[in-house]
Amino acid sequence: MADLHQHPHGPEPSASDIRMVIAASSAGTIFEWYDFFIYGTLASFVGKAFFPSVGPTLQILLVWAGFAVGFGFRPLGAILFGYFGDKLGRKYTFLVTVTLMGISTAGVGLTPSAETIGLWAPFIVILLRILQGLALGGEYGGAAIYVSEHSPPGRRGYFTGFIQSSVVGGFVLSIIVVLLNQAAFSEDTLADWGWRVPFLLSLALLAISLWMRLKLSESPVFLAMREEGEISGNPFAESFTYPGNKKRIFVALFGVTGILTTIWYTAFFSSLSFLKGPMRVDATVVEVVIGLTALVSMSFYVMVGAWSDKVGRKRPLVIGAALALALLFPLFWGLGSLANPGLQASARANPVVVSGRACSTDPFADLTGSKPSDCGKLLETLTASGVPYSVRTADALSLTVGGHAVAIAPEWLAGDAAHKQEAAKARKAGIEAALAARGFDFSVQRPALPALLGIAGILLVLGGLSALTYGGVAAQLTEMFPAPIRYSSMSIPYHIGAGYLGGFLPLIASYINARTGDAYAGLWYTWGVVAFGLIVAIWGLRGGPPRDYGDDAS
Incomplete structure (x- = not known):
């Protein structure tokens, strides 16, 4: 193979060419991530339509499992489309990925509910999520490389920062569409079929994206490689045999992607789930606040990308990861205090204690067929209600609130399948009534303006942490790998990290x-991944000003 250390350059694109490249690539990325995120944004409707015959805790876990499945197939998409991107070109590869994404997203909106076709419904939805994951595995690497290879080296972080902000843009677009959908339809219509409209909208977004991307020309770097005969024979295999590439892939996986993806999903999806779930904040209020703060934070990614052109790619990422370790728990504690202060105060003043034998809960009991203990049933109800509790081992089953015993009615604990749903409803109503008498507030929360501003401020800080660890990454990953195997080499670790470490975060948390039973305990997953990633980043990433691959002994 020809010498790969030097970065081959094609003809310099004009300023108008670069603007078109950024606009088309960013728009396509927004639309593709919209398609992927709309599933998570409409998680409650998806759960009721396709997973209706299980308890609320398992239902949301199954929805997040479906969300995670799409991420789980991203590495396979990275391998497949990375191969084609390095062999056939950047442009046509991500034309295929955006088409596959649009069609599979619309398919979710067209799939009949489980009440209509039974188990075929979740099976079809999972299959469509797999196709989405394959498509997304080829999208990000293609768009990031395409923009990066059109950019002059001194502005690569700035230009690719638009791609990074476009990921947030897809999330924002999904929230905007959901809010418009809620305004257009009544609650009954929305629950019946109106929730499907945002999925079907992806067909229109697909048409716009294809129209814009068909106007683009191939990457000048790829054209130069093809002209000079430097196209890789087997980019997947060479990604693991090229000298030094195994270390670079390891660093890209844990020291870059592991950090950015867990912070990203914690900042946006965990906060969304936390506020709408255990904090009981009105869903529309949450979506508006998170949508607006995410919209503002989009500019942070471009600013960090431009900053990385001056100080290097390593410094912003390391600073962002270190700050995340220090601030993650305090920020979420602040969200909880502002969003539902009554719940926090009541839990401190009247601690909930459950005592009994086999006092543990299995969220997957409905799937495995195992029977939860009576104590486990109480714990599941408290968890679903967002109530923190502590557990003690004892011979007799008991529930106390602030030291006062709560009478446990026999109908709460019915174990036969025929009465399980009725027992769960009675248990929820009885426990919440007993806790409400001790000051717990289970009403839908609509925080006052000062609290909303505080929540928005915390969400902006979380967005800033995400931007620090993500804004310069497209340029960084492009510069880490040689051009003939770049699409494969950067896509594989990125999508393994984003697919497994990040994509499974909502499910694991x-x-x-x-x-x-602790609404904050899931944050330890993010903290652990970021802590390990920070060590890898400090060890494995080169510091100093940005350099192209081969400019030093990297």
């Missing part, structure tokens, strides 16, 4: 919360 929700499971930890359900097992512990």
Whole structure:
């Protein structure tokens, strides 16, 4: 193979060419991530339509499992489309990915509910999520490389920062569409079929994206490689055999992607789930506040990308990761105090204690067929209600609130399948009534303006942490790998990290919360991944000003 250390350059694109490249790539990225995120944004409707015959805790876990499945297939998409991107070109590869994404997203909106076709419904939805994951595995690497290879080296972080902000843009667009959908339809219509409209909208977004991307030309770097005969014979295999590439892939996986993806999903999805779930804040209020703060934070990614052009890619990422470790728990404690101060105060003044035998909860009991203990049933109800509790081992089952015993009615604990749903409803109503008498507030929360401003401020800080660890990453990953195997080499670690470490975060965090009864316990997953990633980043990333691949002994 020809010498790959030097970065081949094609003809310099004009300023108008670069503007078109950024606009088309960013718009396509927004639309594709909209398609992927709309599933998570409409999680409650998806759960009721496709997973209706299970308890509320398992239902949300199954929805997040479906969300995670799409991420789980991203590495396979990275391998597949990375191969084509390095062999056939950047442009046509991400034309295929955006088409696959649009069609599979619309398919979710067209799938009949489980009440209509039974188990085929979740099976079809999971299959469509797999197709979405494959498509997304090829999208980000293609768009990031395409913009980066059109950019002059001194402005690469700035230009690719628009791609990074476009990921947030997809999230914002999903929230805007959901809010418009809620305004257009009544609650009954929305629950019946109106929730499907945002999925079907992806067909229109697909048409716009294809129209814009078809106007683009191929990357000048790829054209130069093809002209000079430097196209890789097997980019997947060479990604693991090229000298030094295994270390670079390891660093890109844990020291870059592991950090950015867990912070990103914690900042946006965990906060969304936390406020709407255990904090009981009105769903529309949450979506408006998070949508507005995410919209503002989009500019942070471009600013950090431009900053990385001056100080290097490593410094913003390391600073952002270190700040996240220090601020993650305090920020979420602040969200809880502002969003539902009554719940926090009541839990401190009247601690809830559950005592009994086999006092643990299994969120997947409905799937495995195992029968929860009576104590486990109480814990599941408290978890679903967002009530923190502590557990003690004892011979007799008891529930106390602030030291006062709560009478446990026999109908709360019915174990036969025929009466399980009625027992769960009675248990929820009885426990919440007993806790409400001790000051717990289970009403929908609509925080006052000062509290909303405080929540928005915390969300902006979380967005800033995400931007620090994400804004310069497209340029960083492009510069880490040689051009002939770049699409594969950067896509594989990025999508393994984003697919597994980040994509499974909502599921893992929700499971930890359900097992512990602590709405904040799931944050330890993010903290652990970021802590390990920070060590890898400090060890493995080169510091100093940005350099192209091969400019030093990297």
